[in-house]
Amino acid sequence: xxxxxxxxxxxxxxxxxxxxxxxxxxxRDRAGRVxxxxxxxxxxxxxxxxxxxxxxxxxxxxxxxxxxxxxxxLVAWDSGLASYLASLAWRCRERGIAVQEDGLPEGIQALLxxxxxVPERRAESRDEHADxxxxxxxxxxxxxxxSTGEILAFVGEVTLALRSILGGRARFRRSELWLLIxxxxxxxxxxxxxxxxLVGLILGYIGDQQLxxxxxxxFVADLVGLAIVIQMGALITAIVLAGRTGAAFAAQxxxxxxxxxxxxxxxxxxxxxEFLVLPRLIALVAMTPLLAIYANLMGIMGGAxxxxxxxxxxxAEYFTETVAAIRWNHIVQGLISATVFGAIVAVSGCLRGMQxxxxxxxxxxxxxxxxxxxxxxxxxxxxxxxxxxxxxxLS
Amino acid sequence: xxxxxxxxxxxFGEFVALDQVSLDFPTGALTALLGPSGCGKTTLLRVIAxxxxxxxxxxxxxxxxxxxxHVRQRRVGFVFQHYALFRHMTVLENVAFxxxxxxxxxxxxxxEIRRRVHRxxxxxxxDALAERFPSQLSGGxxxxxxxxxxxxxxxxxxxxxxxxxxxxxQVRKELRRWLRRLHDELQxxxxxxxxxxxxxxxxxxxxxxxxxxxxxxxxxxxxxxERPATPFVYxxxxxxxxxxxxxxxxxLRVGEATLPHEQTQVIHGAEAVAFSRPHELRIVTxxxxxxGVAAVVERVLTFGADVRVELDSLPGxxxxxxxxxxxxxxxxxxxxxxxxxxxxxxxxxxxQIRVFPSQAA
Numbered sequence: 001x002x003x004x005x006x007x008x009x010x011x012x013x014x015x016x017x018x019x020x021x022x023x024x025x026x027x028r029d030r031a032g033r034v035x036x037x038x039x040x041x042x043x044x045x046x047x048x049x050x051x052x053x054x055x056x057x058x059x060x061x062x063x064x065x066x067x068x069x070x071x072x073x074l075v076a077w078d079s080g081l082a083s084y085l086a087s088l089a090w091r092c093r094e095r096g097i098a099v100q101e102d103g104l105p106e107g108i109q110a111l112l113x114x115x116x117x118v119p120e121r122r123a124e125s126r127d128e129h130a131d132x133x134x135x136x137x138x139x140x141x142x143x144x145x146x147s148t149g150e151i152l153a154f155v156g157e158v159t160l161a162l163r164s165i166l167g168g169r170a171r172f173r174r175s176e177l178w179l180l181i182x183x184x185x186x187x188x189x190x191x192x193x194x195x196x197x198l199v200g201l202i203l204g205y206i207g208d209q210q211l212x213x214x215x216x217x218x219f220v221a222d223l224v225g226l227a228i229v230i231q232m233g234a235l236i237t238a239i240v241l242a243g244r245t246g247a248a249f250a251a252q253x254x255x256x257x258x259x260x261x262x263x264x265x266x267x268x269x270x271x272x273x274e275f276l277v278l279p280r281l282i283a284l285v286a287m288t289p290l291l292a293i294y295a296n297l298m299g300i301m302g303g304a305x306x307x308x309x310x311x312x313x314x315x316a317e318y319f320t321e322t323v324a325a326i327r328w329n330h331i332v333q334g335l336i337s338a339t340v341f342g343a344i345v346a347v348s349g350c351l352r353g354m355q356x357x358x359x360x361x362x363x364x365x366x367x368x369x370x371x372x373x374x375x376x377x378x379x380x381x382x383x384x385x386x387x388x389x390x391x392x393x394l395s
Numbered sequence: 396x397x398x399x400x401x402x403x404x405x406x407f408g409e410f411v412a413l414d415q416v417s418l419d420f421p422t423g424a425l426t427a428l429l430g431p432s433g434c435g436k437t438t439l440l441r442v443i444a445x446x447x448x449x450x451x452x453x454x455x456x457x458x459x460x461x462x463x464x465h466v467r468q469r470r471v472g473f474v475f476q477h478y479a480l481f482r483h484m485t486v487l488e489n490v491a492f493x494x495x496x497x498x499x500x501x502x503x504x505x506x507e508i509r510r511r512v513h514r515x516x517x518x519x520x521x522d523a524l525a526e527r528f529p530s531q532l533s534g535g536x537x538x539x540x541x542x543x544x545x546x547x548x549x550x551x552x553x554x555x556x557x558x559x560x561x562x563x564x565q566v567r568k569e570l571r572r573w574l575r576r577l578h579d580e581l582q583x584x585x586x587x588x589x590x591x592x593x594x595x596x597x598x599x600x601x602x603x604x605x606x607x608x609x610x611x612x613x614x615x616x617x618x619x620x621e622r623p624a625t626p627f628v629y630x631x632x633x634x635x636x637x638x639x640x641x642x643x644x645x646x647l648r649v650g651e652a653t654l655p656h657e658q659t660q661v662i663h664g665a666e667a668v669a670f671s672r673p674h675e676l677r678i679v680t681x682x683x684x685x686x687g688v689a690a691v692v693e694r695v696l697t698f699g700a701d702v703r704v705e706l707d708s709l710p711g712x713x714x715x716x717x718x719x720x721x722x723x724x725x726x727x728x729x730x731x732x733x734x735x736x737x738x739x740x741x742x743x744x745x746x747q748i749r750v751f752p753s754q755a756a
Contacts, residue, residue: 171496171498259477259478259479259482260475260476260477260479261479261480261481263446263473263475263479264473264475264479264480264481264544266445266446266466266467267444267446267466267471267472267473267545268467268492268493268496268544268548269466269467269470269493269496269497269548270467270496271467275496
């Protein structure tokens, strides 16, 4: 450390005289070997010589047999020289001319080896067949219209199935529903605990930093409590469930589609929507609000951790403030959101699973698509719900 | 129960899967839908089951138009190529499933269901494995469970989609015989889809040959094999030798050889193809014989009771750019008498040929 500081003070106290400009000189011996003499300071910000002169020499008849380097005049170098030499070496290779690197500093040699080990990436394959913008826009729009239609039809089918469950006529296995409830609810607790605790902690920490400037540290409790209860708890739960449960639903139903199990159900006279989709929807709609309540608690604990450890508040202060800030309508908002999100995740997951094609690859696409659909609709629903809550005076 | 389909048309995008197909499936018969993959046979089966809706046309079950009815009203038993058993249920639960999920007023009590399931499992010879899960069974056993499950709901029709497609040759053979026996016992109208001509000819009462969404021929196995209606059927059913040539009155000229034929519907001078089965060709070793198509012996396969001789056309006589291959099957004693050697020049004299105008090929 001390040595480094010494060197730095040296550099500062003895400003080096301006670096000599980078230069090259070419010489060809009788054996046809071109020696490139490199001198001066080769740095990126300096005005580096171009390769044209060397190009001319390399293409001159008769062609050179080899290229060697001479660097006794080289004062300083960085990657500017390295890239220059790399393109020179590349040109030589194109023409079949041997490059004798032993005249170069060792560091440069290592860099050149590294550069030649990884071939230059070709970008042309990426957007070679790009459609014009209007065409893409049109195709996307047709896709969107079609998928909206499919989603609406599916929601309609699910609604009809729901009606038959209210009439006590829907057919699915009770035992399967309980298994699903466990899979969807209890099994999701660890990841929801972790994510919501950390989100609460982050909110608390950032809030504390800002509020401390006004001497209003106590309001961290309000900030974290309201943010979590109104929005974040439900949102965290929904997004975790979209990734965890929605994808799993799509994979389960997609696999059943591949195995023709869904067709088998149909031929046995069972509606797959009643038998497979309904229990999943019920399980998620029942479990999401409960998980959201749990996420709320964990988030508040995370905030409390930040508020007490970083902000120096006492536990009692923090919780009194939180309880005072949160009113019943905030909780109701969060729970309504959570219920809606749960339905969205279940419907998207099942929809994409039922739509899955009959190959293993299609199942993979179905799971991805389920997560994307869920999250898009969760965000849209979240915005709409905020407006609705505002309109009906719940907020 | 009888099944009729009338002018069924089904398209997937640009691809025409079924092109105005009309068929009659008589009551109690076991019919095979036979054709190469992509010929529309599975689609037709799914349309009959109600798993797929046709773009136009009607499905008539027992004289009633069922085109717009739901799968569950059609009461069909469907057996899938990959069994489609419910993996989280035991064999017993799988077979009982269709009975247990019926609406309460149609459902039999639990003891009755059990009795019926065990009877079915007896029928498919799997009663001992009732408590196993599908993953613990072999392919052939799984397919029998699938069949029992399809039969449990007492279907009016049994539809089988390549039921033995995923099984190995030995098991297939056994299951074929078994399916035939089962059908004789139950007499339920059955349609099964297959791309294996041997399977179709061996098991079915009637064979429907399909190609590119169209029906090529409907007949008994013997008839379709003996009297194929179109060149496609000829080529699809069993090994066949093809001769390309031109009609010259009562003869078909193939290269420098002429073959007599009895076809009356071909025009003099028209391009034609002739088909002949391996056992309908005779090998003549005397090179001076005026009749028959010249060929070179390529290989003599001497296993089994019959010997198969593979031959190539003469290098000069290549038709449409590629040399023709011929196959002759004859009893071992005859081949021994001929003493064929590889590369020997012989003539092939058909005892029977069937001629079709060329454009139909």
